[in-house]
Amino acid sequence: MTTPKFDHIDFIKQIVSFSPRQHTGEIKTADFLENYLKKRKIDFFVQKFKTTVPVEKKVILKADDKNIPCKSTCFVSGKIPNKENLISSLCKDFQYDEQIGYNINFNPSCKSISCACFYNYPAVAIAGKDVNKILNAKKVEGFVEIKPTTYTARNILVGNKTSPKVICFAHYDSVLTGAWDNASGVSTIMASIIQHPETLENALYVFTANEEMSYDKDPVYWCKGFRAFEEKNLAIIEKAKRIIVVDGVGISPSYWMDKYENLKSTIFFRQLKKFMPKIRRLGASTSKFAQYLYHSELDTIKQIKKKHLIQTCHELHKEISKIE
Numbered sequence: 615m616t617t618p619k620f621d622h623i624d625f626i627k628q629i630v631s632f633s634p635r636q637h638t639g640e641i642k643t644a645d646f647l648e649n650y651l652k653k654r655k656i657d658f659f660v661q662k663f664k665t666t667v668p669v670e671k672k673v674i675l676k677a678d679d680k681n682i683p684c685k686s687t688c689f690v691s692g693k694i695p696n697k698e699n700l701i702s703s704l705c706k707d708f709q710y711d712e713q714i715g716y717n718i719n720f721n722p723s724c725k726s727i728s729c730a731c732f733y734n735y736p737a738v739a740i741a742g743k744d745v746n747k748i749l750n751a752k753k754v755e756g757f758v759e760i761k762p763t764t765y766t767a768r769n770i771l772v773g774n775k776t777s778p779k780v781i782c783f784a785h786y787d788s789v790l791t792g793a794w795d796n797a798s799g800v801s802t803i804m805a806s807i808i809q810h811p812e813t814l815e816n817a818l819y820v821f822t823a824n825e826e827m828s829y830d831k832d833p834v835y836w837c838k839g840f841r842a843f844e845e846k847n848l849a850i851i852e853k854a855k856r857i858i859v860v861d862g863v864g865i866s867p868s869y870w871m872d873k874y875e876n877l878k879s880t881i882f883f884r885q886l887k888k889f890m891p892k893i894r895r896l897g898a899s900t901s902k903f904a905q906y907l908y909h910s911e912l913d914t915i916k917q918i919k920k921k922h923l924i925q926t927c928h929e930l931h932k933e934i935s936k937i938e
């Protein structure tokens with residue numbers, strides 16, 4: 615029997631077309647995934663949950679009365695009164711420091727606007743190339759208007775949902791274009807479902823919603839969709855032998871990660887520490903190499919190489935096949 619064909623690049627392009635996959639963009643992506651499965655007569659189950667996300671209504675930043683391109687990176691509305699708090703968004707120390715009160719942030723590794731981090735006070739992200747415009751300006755001020763927006767998000771489950779030996783996740787929402795983060799991971803698990811239908815007997819695949827951010831910040835603002843799954847499916851998580859998360863693949867060869875630091879950024883279950891020994895993350899370039907496109911509009915299909923996706927699928931299948 616030949617392996618059914620699956621066109622990663624075309625699939626990723628379709629997912630990216632719904633970007634930014636937040637709120638309405640995420641809902642469109644869920645519709646697309648459900649229709650994709652229906653067309654191929656693949657059974658699935660939908661877990662719905664309510665979530666609230668920040669929706670940008672208005673953002674403006676002026677340096678000596680000239681507009682600086684920017685994007686909001688915060689959960690609240692308010693003013694940016696001056697340029698005093700110009701910070702790196704890769705420095706996580708500022709995230710919960712409410713004393714700062716506001717910021718203008720940039721990702722020093724990225725040429726474009728990178729929404730690397732979201733803050734609990736008014737904050738805007740600017741491109742690295744515009745930092746000097748801020749530094750050289752006499753007067754800097756800005757304003758951001760955010761509307762907390764509640765909707766019904768959907769985790770889409772395919773395979774064995776009562777007693778899976780392996781559970782395999784990939785989040786389908788995105789901050790901006792998100793080809794690498796994480797249309798590539800969605801493509802990887804969809805390929806596994808289509809090309810290896812025999813794995814559906816022992817595996818549960820979860821297209822996970824609402825990974826990037828929500829107002830449910832306990833314990834962190836990201837991974838709400840994973841915790842919504844955990845809440846409803848604790849018994850099967852406890853029984854599963856292996857838990858896999860595919861996040862950020864296709865820009866270089868994928869490899870397995872199992873360190874707490876690598877897991878907490880991508881699968882922050884409430885009981886992450888307890889389940890950690892059986893969780894593996896399959897990803898490519900979590901560190902410096904990927905920061906040049908992280909949560910920016912540079913994260914496009916152009917960065918993705920088919921050969922890396924095929925290697926990723928191969929790694930995933932090897933791991934799933936190992937679990938008996």
Ligand SMILES: [Zn+2]
Nearest residue numbers: 795796861862
């Ligand atoms: Zn991701």
